[in-house]
Structures are given as C-alpha cells and as structure tokens.
Amino acid sequence: xxxxxxxxxxxxxxxxxxxxxxxxxxxxxxxxxxxxxxxxxxxxxxxxxxxxxxxxxxxxxxxxxxxxxxxxxxxxxxxxxxxxxxxxxxxxxxxxxxxxxxxxxxxxxxxxxxxxxxxxxxxxxxxxxxxxxxxxxxxxxxxxxxxxxxxxxxxxxxxxxxxxxxxxxxxxxxxxxxxxxxxxxxxxxxxxxxxxxxxxxxxxxxxxxxxxxxxxxxxxxxxxxxxxxxxxxxxxxxxxxxxxxxxxxxxxxxxxxx
Amino acid sequence: xxxxxxxxxxxxxxxxxxxxxxxxxxxxxxxxxxxxxxxxxxxxxxxxxxxxxxxxxxxxxxxxxxxxxxxxxxxxxxxxxxxxxxxxxxxxxxxxxxxxxxxxxxxxxxxxxxxxxxxxxxxxxxxxxxxxxxxxxxxxxxxxxxxxxxxxxxxxxxxxxxxxxxxxxxxxxxxxxxxxxxxxxxxxxxxxxxxxxxxxxxxxxxxxxxxxxxxxxxxxxxxxxxxxxxxxxxxxxxxxxxxxxxxxxxxxxxxxxxxxxxxxxxxxxxxxxxxxxxxx
Numbered sequence: 189x190x191x192x193x194x195x196x197x198x199x200x201x202x203x204x205x206x207x208x209x210x211x212x213x214x215x216x217x218x219x220x221x222x223x224x225x226x227x228x229x230x231x232x233x234x235x236x237x238x239x240x241x242x243x244x245x246x247x248x249x250x251x252x253x254x255x256x257x258x259x260x261x262x263x264x265x266x267x268x269x270x271x272x273x274x275x276x277x278x279x280x281x282x283x284x285x286x287x288x289x290x291x292x293x294x295x296x297x298x299x300x301x302x303x304x305x306x307x308x309x310x311x312x313x314x315x316x317x318x319x320x321x322x323x324x325x326x327x328x329x330x331x332x333x334x335x336x337x338x339x340x341x342x343x344x345x346x347x348x349x350x351x352x353x354x355x356x357x358x359x360x361x362x363x364x365x366x367x368x369x370x371x372x373x374x375x376x377x378x379x380x381x382x383x384x385x386x387x388x389x390x391x392x393x394x395x396x397x398x399x400x401x402x403x404x405x406x407x408x409x410x411x412x413x414x415x416x417x418x419x420x421x422x423x424x425x426x427x428x429x430x431x432x433x434x435x436x437x438x439x440x441x442x443x444x445x446x
Numbered sequence: 447x448x449x450x451x452x453x454x455x456x457x458x459x460x461x462x463x464x465x466x467x468x469x470x471x472x473x474x475x476x477x478x479x480x481x482x483x484x485x486x487x488x489x490x491x492x493x494x495x496x497x498x499x500x501x502x503x504x505x506x507x508x509x510x511x512x513x514x515x516x517x518x519x520x521x522x523x524x525x526x527x528x529x530x531x532x533x534x535x536x537x538x539x540x541x542x543x544x545x546x547x548x549x550x551x552x553x554x555x556x557x558x559x560x561x562x563x564x565x566x567x568x569x570x571x572x573x574x575x576x577x578x579x580x581x582x583x584x585x586x587x588x589x590x591x592x593x594x595x596x597x598x599x600x601x602x603x604x605x606x607x608x609x610x611x612x613x614x615x616x617x618x619x620x621x622x623x624x625x626x627x628x629x630x631x632x633x634x635x636x637x638x639x640x641x642x643x644x645x646x647x648x649x650x651x652x653x654x655x656x657x658x659x660x661x662x663x664x665x666x667x668x669x670x671x672x673x674x675x676x677x678x679x680x681x682x683x684x685x686x687x688x689x690x691x692x693x694x695x696x697x698x699x700x701x702x703x704x705x706x707x708x709x710x711x712x713x714x715x716x717x718x719x720x721x722x723x724x725x726x
Contacts, residue, residue, distance in 0.1 A: 247600050278602035290597035294585065304601040307505045307608070352601065 197360045197398040198223040198246065203255035203265070205238050205245045215241055218255060219424045221417070225359060226396035228386050232406045232427075232437050233419035239402035240286060242419065243362045246400070247283045248274045259360060279308060281360040282353025286368070289349020291337035297348050298333030305355045320355055326391045327351045328377075343374040350381075357393050361385065363401040367408040379412065406433040480707070487685045491614060494606045506612055513616020517578045518623050525573055525624050529631025532569065537561060537636020541652070542643040550647070554659035562629060562660075563723060567668060568716060570625040571675035574617065575708050579683050582613065583704045586687025587697035595688060609688060614680035621676030622669055661726050671719050678711050 204217035216238035223229055233239050244250045246257055248264040256266025262277040291300045301324060302316040309316070317324075324330055327347055337345060346366065353361065367378055388396040403409065406416065409430075416427040418436050427433050434440040537557065544553045586609065589595060598605050637645070637652050647655065686700040686707070 244596070249596050249599055275602050275604075278600060283600040285593065285597060285600075290593045292594050292597065293589065293592070303505075304603065307502050307601075307603050310502050310504050312504050349597075356601070 195225050196222050197225050197260060198400070199258045200246070201256045201266075203245065203257060204253035205242050206251065206253040216419050216422055217253070217424055221424075221426075223360070223398045223400060225398045226386055226388070227398050228382060228412065228414040229398075229400045229417060230406060230409050230414045230433075231400060231402045231417045231419055232404070232433050233402075234437070235404060237419040238422070239419050240364050243283060243364050243400070243402060246362060247278065247281065249283075279356055280358055281362060282350075282356070282358040283362040284346065284349045284353055284364060284366060286364040288337070288340075288342050288345035289352075291340075291345055291348055291352070293337055295337075296333065297329065297335045297337055297340065300337060300348060301329070301333070301351045301355060304352060308356060316355075320351075322391055323351060323354055327354075343370050347374075347377075354392060359395065359397060361397050361399045363399065365402050365404065367401075367403065368405075375408065379408070382412065404437070405439055406430060406437055407439050480703075483689065484682065484685050484707075487689050488681050491606055491610050491681060491684070494604065495611045495615070498604070498607050498611075502607065506607065509608070509612035510615045510619075513612050514619055514623075517574055517616050518620030521573060521577055521620070521624060522627065524577065525570065525628050526631050528569060528573065529628045530635040532561075532565060532628070533632040533635030533637075534639045536565065537632055538639025538643070541636060541640035541645055545640070545645055545647075551655075553652075554655035554657070557633070557656045558659040558661075558664060559723075561632060562664065562668060563719075564716070566625050566629045566632065567621075567672045567675060568712065570621050570628050570672060571679060571712050572709075574621050574624065574676065575679050575705065579617075579679050579708065580701050580705065582683045583687045583701045584697055586684060587692050587700050588694065590688050591692045591694045591697060605688065610680075610684040613684055614677055617680035617683075618673045618676035621679070622672045625668065625672040663726060667719065667722065671715065674715055675712050678715065679708050682707050682711065 198221070200219045200221045202217075203219040203221075205215050205219065219242070231239050231242065241250060245252050245265060246259070248257075252265040257264040258266075259277040260280050262273040262280075264274060264277050291297070292303070295303065298317070299313070302313050302320065305311065305316040305320060306313060311319075324333070327350065329344075329348060329351055332340065332344065332348070337348065340348065350363075350366075366382075367375060370378060382399060382401070385392055385397045386399055388394050401409075401414075416430065416433045418425045418427050418433065420436065427436065431440075540556055540560075541550075541553050544550050544556065595605050595609075598608060633653075633656065637649060640652075645652075682704050686704045687697075692700060
C-alpha cells in the first residue's frame, strides 16, 4: 500500500522510554510526537540521554514504561500490541543500529542484505539478488557482497546495515547516530541519501520516507532542513530550529561540556 | 546489581554458616529459575516449530540442512573412529570373553542391553555436545552479546524460528543418525576383533544372535531416546546462548552451564528409559 505524502507514519502518546531491562528507572519522556512521511527528524542530545533507547522502543525492541507507539497505525507499544501487529509494523520500518549496524557475523555481507527479503518473501538468494541488485548498486555495495562483515570498516558496515533495512522497502527509517565518525566521502554520501530518501527515490519505490535520526551533534545536518527534537536530562522537547539545537547541544560554544 | 568485587576473606570452619546457607538457597533458586525458564523456552520453541512449520521454508529448511551437516556429516570421521574403538574395547572383548567362558549364547543380550541401549546413544550425544554444542553456545552467546538477535527482531525475523528451530531439529536428527552409524561401526569392528581372537561364530551368526536379543521396541525406543537427547542438547544450547541477556564476559560461564545441564539432563533421560526397558 502506498502512503500519501502527508500521512502520519509514527505517532507516540505519553511515551515514557525506559532503560533496557536490568538498569531500571525512567529515562526519557513523556514523548508526544508525530512523524509524517517525507519528514527528516533529528533527535539530538548528549550521550546517555536515551536516544538509542527511544529508537529501540519505537521499534518494539524494549518495552515502554508507559504510553503508546503506533507505526502506520499498527500498535507497537501500549494497548493492542501483539506479535502480529508488531511483526507487521517492523516490516514497514527499518532500524539501523549505531556503530557497525549489528550485522550478523555468521553471514556474509550479501547474505546479510538478502536475508530479510528472502525470509519475508520466502525466496531463495538468487531471486533476492535479482530483485535487490539495483539497491545494492545504488548503495555501492556490489564489490563487498562476498566479504565477511568483520572485515569491513564502520562506515561500510553501517551502509550494509542500511541496505539490509531498505531491502523490505520500509516507509519509516530509524537511524541511530548515522553520521557519527564518518569520513568526508561517506558523510557526503549519507547526506545525499537522506535527501533523496526523504524526497522519494525510484530505487526506494518512489515514495517519500519518514526518517528519524539521532545524533550527539546537530552540525552535520546543517543545510538539510530537518526538524529537531532534543532529549536531555530525561526531558523531551521539540525545538524550533537549528540555532536552538546548536545552543542546547553546546555546539555554539555557549554550553560547558562538563 | 553487580556484586562487590572485593570478596571478604573466608573464615576457617565457616562451612554451614548462615551466609553459606543463603548462598546455597540462592543457587537452588537460580537452578529452579533456569529449569522453569528452559521449560518455557521449550514450549515456545515447540509452538513456533508447529505453527510456522511451512513458513519461510526456503530460508529455514536450508538452515536445518546446514545444521545437520555441521552436527552430523562433519562428525562422521570422529564418530567412526569412536565406533571402531568402542567396538574393540567393548564388543570385541566381551564377545571373545563370553565365548571363552562358554557363555556365548548371552553375547547378543549383552550387546543389546549395554551397547545398543546405553553406550551408543550416550556416546553420540556427548560427542555432539562436546564437538559442536560448546561452539554453538559461544556463537549464539556472542551474537546475543553483540546485539545481533535484536537486529533480527528489528527486521521482523523471529529469532526462535530462524535461529533455534533449525538448530534443535539439526541436533535431534544428527544424534539419531550418528547413533545408528556408531552402532553399525561398533558392531562391525567388535566382531572383527573378536574373530581375530578366535571367535567361531560367522558374521551372520553373530548378527543373528544380536538380533535375537532385540525386543521389537528396541529400535523405536532407541530412536526416541537419541532424538530426545539431541532435542535437549539443542534446546539447552539455544536457551543458554540466546534466551537471556548476556555480555561477552558471560559467554564462557554459559558454555560451562550448558555442558553441565546437558550432561545431567541426558543421564536423567537415560534413567527414565532404563525404567521403560525394565518393563519390556
């Protein structure tokens, strides 16, 4: 099903993000938020502010302390969520983890990319490769397919993780610190990708994606016209523009890092 | 909560102190939690296998064959060697000795009771556990610690269906098949050894004697027992490696726990089957 450009993709109500099991305690919230297709949201905040936990809660990987999350209308957290709705929601969103993207170390790069397509379409690798070849070429991963994920640098691992998410044609992309630690070439590529994914690229089905990216520093997003939110000290705030984010994250030099 | 890294010095003669009793109680509770956790994990795995038997078959079925290759086919040389050794050590010596003391008629009964029912299933299970099981716990535990299981879930892939079901099926099929292989090799090498030491029975007579001692339910029960051994090993491996949050530092302890739980579990299942055999 194609979503209209202005369709609400992600909606949270009174969401309280809990830390992963074992640590305990509330971390961030309440989060009342709507993300529509074609929007790029940047969630800024210092280390330990709960940004990763927020993404994992949105993806249904960790339970929320309270509140609800709906993705494409499917309950992910709160009343009405069950295995079926969660699975359906996950098929329509992609989560790229921080660092090396948590690629499966037992599989090759190519197998990592093809796995979700093969699994959900009950198809063999040859069919999947034929189908996903344009995407793989667009992400410049063709020469890496036979490689072991452990042999890749972090920048390329993250791009493979992105390809793995895009294989199912999601409408919502959750990116955990995607621009952190990239060299200039990779940074330029990612900025270009975010712009085209947001606008709707033929390789991604032509529909505009909703994108949520977390970051420690907002400066790499300058000039991309995103919308900003800030997670800091357990509080969630929607910020009006890049200046207020730079000020809140201390990137304008007005805030002490300590 | 992390425990205090600086442990208080143990006082001499403190055994049985309230602190130790509390520790023992805690271990018993931990053991009980493990047991109930494993029970729940088993039910979830069986339910997933049953409900999603035909789903995603083009991904899951090759993984089952991959596990059979890893746990079964690749162990054929080692199990074959063990079969030869067991044949020489037990079958050959026993057959030869029974002949010497004039009790050759009981050779078949002894082979069935000790070799087929007890030694073969337990040996096959322990070989699979030691050679493949420990490595599998490390693989799964590392994947869990590195967050790969969450990555699968985020992709809408059920980790039980993708990681656990193929492993359990592969272990069960492999232990059953390796047991049969071990039995054949063991009997053949044992007969060859006994023949070399003066056994007068021909191969046909030897096999007839063994077959005559077999009960009609021996093969089905042996297959069931070895299948349960393999299923148990696969479940414990996946439970210890996957079902609980692990850090990389916990993987070694999870491996040790797996070996202990599988060893004790197989012995308990074996004891239950002895009771069944006594009723035959």
